[in-house]
Amino acid sequence: MAILVTGGAGFIGSHTCVSLLETGHEVVCVDNLSNSSRTALDRVQAITGKTVKFYECDILDKPMLSKVMRENAIDAVIHFAGLKAVGESVALPLKYYHNNITGTLCLLEVMGEFGVKKIVFSSSATVYGKAETVPLTEDMPTSAYSPYGQTKLMIEQILKDLYVSDNEWSVSLLRYFNPIGAHQSGLIGEDPRDIPNNLMPYITKVAAGKLAQLSVFGSDYPTPDGTCIRDYIHVADLAEGHLKALDKVRRERGVFIHNLGTGTGYSVLDVIKAFETANDIKINYRLADRRPGDVTICYADPAKAKKELDWEAKRDIVQMCRDAWNWQKNNPDGYGD
Numbered sequence: 001m002a003i004l005v006t007g008g009a010g011f012i013g014s015h016t017c018v019s020l021l022e023t024g025h026e027v028v029c030v031d032n033l034s035n036s037s038r039t040a041l042d043r044v045q046a047i048t049g050k051t052v053k054f055y056e057c058d059i060l061d062k063p064m065l066s067k068v069m070r071e072n073a074i075d076a077v078i079h080f081a082g083l084k085a086v087g088e089s090v091a092l093p094l095k096y097y098h099n100n101i102t103g104t105l106c107l108l109e110v111m112g113e114f115g116v117k118k119i120v121f122s123s124s125a126t127v128y129g130k131a132e133t134v135p136l137t138e139d140m141p142t143s144a145y146s147p148y149g150q151t152k153l154m155i156e157q158i159l160k161d162l163y164v165s166d167n168e169w170s171v172s173l174l175r176y177f178n179p180i181g182a183h184q185s186g187l188i189g190e191d192p193r194d195i196p197n198n199l200m201p202y203i204t205k206v207a208a209g210k211l212a213q214l215s216v217f218g219s220d221y222p223t224p225d226g227t228c229i230r231d232y233i234h235v236a237d238l239a240e241g242h243l244k245a246l247d248k249v250r251r252e253r254g255v256f257i258h259n260l261g262t263g264t265g266y267s268v269l270d271v272i273k274a275f276e277t278a279n280d281i282k283i284n285y286r287l288a289d290r291r292p293g294d295v296t297i298c299y300a301d302p303a304k305a306k307k308e309l310d311w312e313a314k315r316d317i318v319q320m321c322r323d324a325w326n327w328q329k330n331n332p333d334g335y336g337d
């Protein structure tokens with residue numbers, strides 16, 4: 001039996017494909033390559049010495065998804081496919097609702113038709129909205145402040161409703177914090193198409209001389225150094241979390257919600273310093289205005305994942321910074337396409 005990975009050519013998907021293959025799973029991947037490259041999967045195969053069966057397929061294309069299901073014995077689905085740029089989602093909400101929500105509905109309908117009822121879904125810490133207290137626990141109230149965040153909340157709800165309607169489903173909702181880093185080989189990593197929105201890819205592009213200066217968005221927040229605090233997690237730890245969640249949905253039926261974070265918060269200036277120290281490189285930055293929509297502090301309570309999934313993050317911020325730089329250094333133009 002194989003695992004179907006939607007969005008498997010993307011940043012987190014490609015790292016999860018490596019972990020799946022290394023633990024002996026058969027992997028079938030569908031991706032429309034709207035934000036990724038086929039080369040990522042070639043690299044996954046180079047790292048593992050194993051094959052990923054790839055379909056260039058949009059999850060909105062139900063006939064094609066059915067063909068994938070017919071041609072492969074799929075046991076469970078890990079569902080990464082989606083658009084993820086918060087700012088773009090504010091400008092183009094219909095694009096986000098259509099791709100993420102309609103796409104997920106198409107996927108779930110086809111899964112149901114083929115009796116495949118185990119799914120691990122990429123949710124996000126964004127579903128905690130502007131929470132007043134930290135660390136964030138899974139039972140805290142949820143809300144969304146962007147169309148992107150709304151899609152995550154809505155898909156969580158759709159999956160919960162699906163389970164209520166049919167208890168044969170088994171659903172894992174993984175709420176990721178801030179994934180950074182890259183595979184230790186330097187062969188796969190994060191490859192944003194345009195100027196990066198996120199902190200770590202921006203830092204690595206400044207380190208590589210491809211961008212002149214990092215703007216630190218806000219230095220007057222009520223935090224020790226005035227900059228926002230986040231829970232950065234190594235993408236390889238995140239990938240391992242998916243294996244544990246997969247075990248869970250294969251063993252038990254129900255809806256399981258878990259934070260995937262380290263439980264430690266770092267400020268923007270902490271991350272810059274950690275990057276400089278880990279890689280012996282100076283980052284040119286300036287303190288700038290706040291970015292609209294940013295929450296001040298966000299970090300996980302990862303205890304539930306430890307208790308119920310037997311998972312915890314192992315890699316520290318130094319390793320995250322080293323691996324992110326190793327990827328950028330070895331691949332100055334990302335996957336080159």
Ligand code: NAD
Nearest residue numbers: 007010011012031032033034035036058059081082122124
């Ligand atoms: P990514 O853009 O690198 O990967 C997403 C993949 O999905 C891409 O390869 C893209 O081509 C594909 N895709 C998008 N729409 C598709 C469609 N309609 N049909 C088929 N393929 C499609 O992003 P990522 O960082 O790897 O994120 C993976 C998932 O995790 C996303 O759902 C994202 O919202 C979620 N997530 C990401 C973060 C983060 O900071 N990276 C944090 C929390 C949650």
Ligand code: WQD
Nearest residue numbers: 086124126178197198199202215216217228230268291294
């Ligand atoms: C981190 C910190 C910025 C860029 C986003 C999504 C979230 C989730 C993860 C998907 C913030 C600061 C950033 C820069 C900066 N994705 N920053 N200069 O905003 O915590 O989370 O990605 O689900 O939903 O919102 O991540 O990396 O953009 O920012 O100062 O050039 O770095 O202000 O404090 P964020 P980020």
